[in-house]
Amino acid sequence: xKKIKVFEVGPRDGYQNVSALIPTQEKKxxxxxxxxxxxxxxxxxxxxxxxxxxxxQDAREVAVYCKEHYPKLDILALVPNLRGAKDACDAGIRxxxxxxxxxxxxxxxxVNRTREASVRExxxxxxxxxxxxxxxxxxTAFGCPFEGKPADGELxxxxxxxxxxxxxxxxxxxxxxxxxxxQVREAASAVMETYPDIEPAVHIHDTxxxxxxxxLAAVEAxxxxxxxxxxxxxxxxxxxxxxxxxxxxxxxYMFRExxxxxxxxxxxxxxxxKYQKSVIEGNYSGHHVMITAPQACxxxxxx
Amino acid sequence: xKKIKVFEVGPRDGYQNVSALIPTQEKKxxxxxxxxxxxxxxxxxxxxxxxxxxxxQDAREVAVYCKEHYPKLDILALVPNLRGAKDACDAGIRxxxxxxxxxxxxxxxxVNRTREASVRExxxxxxxxxxxxxxxxxxTAFGCPFEGKPADGELxxxxxxxxxxxxxxxxxxxxxxxxxxxQVREAASAVMETYPDIEPAVHIHDTxxxxxxxxLAAVEAxxxxxxxxxxxxxxxxxxxxxxxxxxxxxxxYMFRExxxxxxxxxxxxxxxxKYQKSVIEGNYSGHHVMITAPQACxxxxxx
Numbered sequence: 235x236k237k238i239k240v241f242e243v244g245p246r247d248g249y250q251n252v253s254a255l256i257p258t259q260e261k262k263x264x265x266x267x268x269x270x271x272x273x274x275x276x277x278x279x280x281x282x283x284x285x286x287x288x289x290x291q292d293a294r295e296v297a298v299y300c301k302e303h304y305p306k307l308d309i310l311a312l313v314p315n316l317r318g319a320k321d322a323c324d325a326g327i328r329x330x331x332x333x334x335x336x337x338x339x340x341x342x343x344x345v346n347r348t349r350e351a352s353v354r355e356x357x358x359x360x361x362x363x364x365x366x367x368x369x370x371x372x373x374t375a376f377g378c379p380f381e382g383k384p385a386d387g388e389l390x391x392x393x394x395x396x397x398x399x400x401x402x403x404x405x406x407x408x409x410x411x412x413x414x415x416x417q418v419r420e421a422a423s424a425v426m427e428t429y430p431d432i433e434p435a436v437h438i439h440d441t442x443x444x445x446x447x448x449x450l451a452a453v454e455a456x457x458x459x460x461x462x463x464x465x466x467x468x469x470x471x472x473x474x475x476x477x478x479x480x481x482x483x484x485x486x487y488m489f490r491e492x493x494x495x496x497x498x499x500x501x502x503x504x505x506x507x508k509y510q511k512s513v514i515e516g517n518y519s520g521h522h523v524m525i526t527a528p529q530a531c532x533x534x535x536x537x
Numbered sequence: 538x539k540k541i542k543v544f545e546v547g548p549r550d551g552y553q554n555v556s557a558l559i560p561t562q563e564k565k566x567x568x569x570x571x572x573x574x575x576x577x578x579x580x581x582x583x584x585x586x587x588x589x590x591x592x593x594q595d596a597r598e599v600a601v602y603c604k605e606h607y608p609k610l611d612i613l614a615l616v617p618n619l620r621g622a623k624d625a626c627d628a629g630i631r632x633x634x635x636x637x638x639x640x641x642x643x644x645x646x647x648v649n650r651t652r653e654a655s656v657r658e659x660x661x662x663x664x665x666x667x668x669x670x671x672x673x674x675x676x677t678a679f680g681c682p683f684e685g686k687p688a689d690g691e692l693x694x695x696x697x698x699x700x701x702x703x704x705x706x707x708x709x710x711x712x713x714x715x716x717x718x719x720q721v722r723e724a725a726s727a728v729m730e731t732y733p734d735i736e737p738a739v740h741i742h743d744t745x746x747x748x749x750x751x752x753l754a755a756v757e758a759x760x761x762x763x764x765x766x767x768x769x770x771x772x773x774x775x776x777x778x779x780x781x782x783x784x785x786x787x788x789x790y791m792f793r794e795x796x797x798x799x800x801x802x803x804x805x806x807x808x809x810x811k812y813q814k815s816v817i818e819g820n821y822s823g824h825h826v827m828i829t830a831p832q833a834c835x836x837x838x839x840x
Contacts, residue, residue, distance in 0.1 A: 414794035415753055440746070443787040447750040450718055484746040491717035 238453060238489050238496045241435065241461040242268055242482055243277040244510075245296070246312050248467025249289050250280060252514055258292040260513045262299050267506040268464065269304050272498040273482075276300065277310040277331060277461075281318035297325035310369065314345055319359045319366065329367040331405070332356050336392055337378035340409065344373065357399055368403060370396050371437065375406040375421065376413035383412075390424050397429050404434050405461060408448065411441025411477060415451035422455045435459035438480045440466060445480035446488055453494070460485065465507045467514075483507050541756060541792050541799045544738065544764040545571055545785055546580040547813075548599070549615050551770025552592050553583060555817055561595040563816045565602050570809040571767065572607055575801040576785075579603065580613040580634060580764075584621035600628035613672065617648055622662045622669065632670040634708070635659050639695055640681035643712065647676065660702055671706060673699050674740065678709040678724065679716035686715075693727050700732050707737050708764060711751065714744025714780060718754035725758045738762035741783045743769060748783035749791055756797070763788065768810045770817075786810050 245265060249256055265278060278300050284291035293311065300309045312331045313319045322330050334352040335341035341349045360368055372392065377383045393404055406421055418436060425434045436452040436459075438445050449460055466481030483503045486496050548568060552559055568581060581603050587594035596614065603612045615634045616622045625633050637655040638644035644652045663671055675695065680686045696707055709724055721739060728737045739755040739762075741748050752763055769784030786806045789799050 414791055416795040442790055443743070443746075443749050443784065444791055446746050447753050447791065450750050451753075481746065487745055488717055488747055488750065492719040 236453075236494050237458060238494050239275060239459045240273060240482060240486065240496050240498060241275040241277060241310070241459060242273045242464060243310075243437070243461045243479070244463035244465065244467050244482070246277045246280045246290075247461075247479060248463040248465065250287050251467065251469045252289060254514075254516060255289060256513060258295055261292070261296055264464070264506065264510050264513070265296070265300060266303075267502070267509065269307060271502040271506060272496075273307075273503075274497065275308040275310070276304075277312060280312040280314070281321040281325075282312075282314050294321065294325045297322065297327050301326040312371075313359070315355055316358055316362060319363055323363055323366065328365065329369070330359075331369045331371050332359065333371040333373050333407075334396075335373040335378070335409070336384055336389060337374045337381045339380035340374045340378045343380070353395070353399070356401075360400065368401060369405055369435070370401050370403065371405045371407050372396075373407045373409045376408045376417050377410065379410050389421055390428060393425055393429065393432070397432065402432050404432055405437050405459070406434055407437040407461075408439050409437075411439030411444070413438065413448050414444060415447045418448045419451040419455045422452050422457045426456055433459060435461055437461035439468070439477065440480050441477045446484060449480055449485055450488070453489075464503065465510050465514075467510075481507070539756075539797050540761060541797050542578055542762045543576060543785060543789065543799050543801060544578040544580060544613070544762060545576045545767060546613075546740070546764045546782070547571075547766035547768065547770050547785070549580045549583045549593075550764075550782060551766040551768065553590050554770065554772045555592060557817075557819060558592060559816060561598055564595070564599055567767070567809065567813050567816070568599070568603060569606075570805070570812065572610060574805040574809060575799075576610075576806075577800065578611040578613070579607075580615060583615040583617070584624040584628075585615075585617050597624065597628045600625065600630050604629035615674075616662070618658055619661055619665060622666055626666055626669065631668065632672070633662075634672045634674050635662065636674040636676050636710075637699075638676040638681070638712070639687055639692060640677045640684045642683035643677045643681045646683070656698070656702070659704075663703065671704060672708055672738070673704050673706065674708045674710050675699075676710045676712045679711045679720050680713065682713050692724055693731060696728055696732065696735070700735065705735050707735055708740050708762070709737055710740040710764075711742050712740075714742030714747070716741065716751050717747060718750045721751045722754040722758045725755050725760045729759055736762060738764055740764035742771070742780065743783050743787075744780045749787060752783055752788055753791070756792075767806065768813050768817075770813075784810070 279293040279296045280290045281293050282290050297311055310329045310331055311322045311327045313322050335344055338349055341352055375389055422434055434457055436457055438448045462482040462485055463479040464482045466478040468479035469477055486498045486500050489496050490500055582596040582599045583593045584596050585593050600614055613632045613634055614625045614630045616625050641652055644655055678692055725737055737760055739760055741751045765785040765788055766782040767785045769781040771782035772780055789801045789803050792799050793803055
């Protein structure tokens with residue numbers, strides 16, 4: 235039975251797209267619920283400027299809470315720069331994600347610098363924090379809202395550049411949901427064949443309904459690390475047209491039904507997703523909604 | 538380049554789940570739009586009792602319109618019994634769909650008789666209308682809301698029974714969206730290996746977000762006939778928990794991106810889906826909504 239490592243990135247990627255501030259207490263409760271459901275890899279926050287992303291102003295508190303309460307889990311935080319890496323490290327984080335876009339235009343829109351400058355900063359972070367595990371999220375790996383599909387070989391060349399600088403944890407991110415299953419399969423296979431000691435992850439959006447199809451294509455190509463968000467939250471504030479990520483509960487359900495092992499309890503996760511929905515809608519009273527129909531409740535849930 | 542035959546079943550399967558009556562004129566306009574988009578297989582109505590399904594009371598008018606205006610297209614109608622087959626034949630229809638559920642409980646709930654009685658009626662239709670092409674839709678092929686998953690070998694045994702009675706056009710229907718990609722792949726492969734002269738179709742729902750993943754699994758297993766509905770309309774009035782079919786525009790988009798050929802113009806279809814939405818919401822004024830974002834607009838469209 236093949237094992238899938240689910241990386242829940244909702245508390246970072248999902249919440250940063252929610253405009254109303256989610257109380258820190260509620261974030262902790264949802265993280266508790268994720269841990270209880272069996273999620274073992276959690277990207278819990280982002281050490282960005284609270285001015286740029288007010289939702290992440292409690293980054294330190296959330297990170298400290300997670301490291302204290304869940305010392306055995308793989309707790310990640312996203313950092314946009316060296317300053318963020320310092321804050322993450324100070325809060326006890328030992329595994330960070332760092333985003334570089336494959337496309338120059340998206341990198342500029344996202345972090346206001348060239349890709350080269352982003353890679354330079356990444357090297358500096360790695361040099362300054364040698365004990366920090368670093369996952370490089372390659373954004374717009376399958377296409378960019380400004381530049382379209384990457385040129386043939388562009389992705390694998392860039393992965394090679396990261397590889398040559400010592401990075402082995404690489405996530406191929408479909409930032410705006412333009413990937414199709416064939417593309418995901420081919421990209422993941424190319425990375426694994428060219429660099430057998432890279433264990434790639436994928437980060438897939440469900441913009442055009444292909445979330446699970448692309449995720450499955452990755453897994454059947456040999457990928458075992460999947461990023462997703464509870465409830466299918468997410469998107470990208472700096473990429474027009476981006477909509478939600480693949481919902482964790484949807485993929486946990488699919489993989490369970492197909493005989494894969496995620497270690498995550500689908501029913502618990504589904505309850506939690508409904509609870510999270512009530513929290514985000516500002517409608518939480520401590521009551522959990524009882525689930526009667528056996529169906530996933532990503533964005534699809536309401537219909 | 539592999540060709541996919543898309544069977545658009547929205548005007549039957551979709552509309553029968555819409556409670557407000559859709560004006561016949563609008564149904565014709567949408568069928569015109571489907572034909573213009575390049576759809577060549579169209580299930581346009583159902584010859585059922587207008588008391589049971591008032592939405593289908595214009596079955597004859599719609600069928601006659603299609604046969605007159607689109608003599609080169611493959612125009613199908615669903616019939617529940619011999620009486621329906623006679624009405625369909627009188628209206629000029631030469632290709633019908635007939636539903637039998639794999640599960641006894643669903644067959645009873647759906648057509649109020651045993652599966653055996655359904656198969657008997659099917660044989661009578663075939664005997665009475667020897668020139669009629671018949672597609673047998675096997676409902677609950679992957680699971681039933683009352684009985685759960687079919688026992689091992691149950692589906693292939695039933696397909697064998699239909700085969701022995703001379704039926705070669707068989708559609709495996711995931712009536713309530715419980716199928717997973719592995720199950721679809723295994724079932725389709727088993728049918729094609731056991732009965733090489735059956736060219737199976739699949740009819741997939743998107744209840745749990747697996748619509749495209751299951752459809753792709755079928756196609757990669759060798760299936761080339763896919764039933765779907767514009768806008769992801771549909772469900773099953775007699776199956777609790779059933780939600781919409783896989784949206785035609787979603788799958789046309791995916792297959793186009795993957796290099797398959799459907800012969801259908803995605804942009805036309807997307808415009809039509811938006812128009813259909815306005816019709817169903819009773820909100821049509823002859824203006825088409827302009828589409829700006831390149832995204833599919835099944836049920837997902839609104840979010």
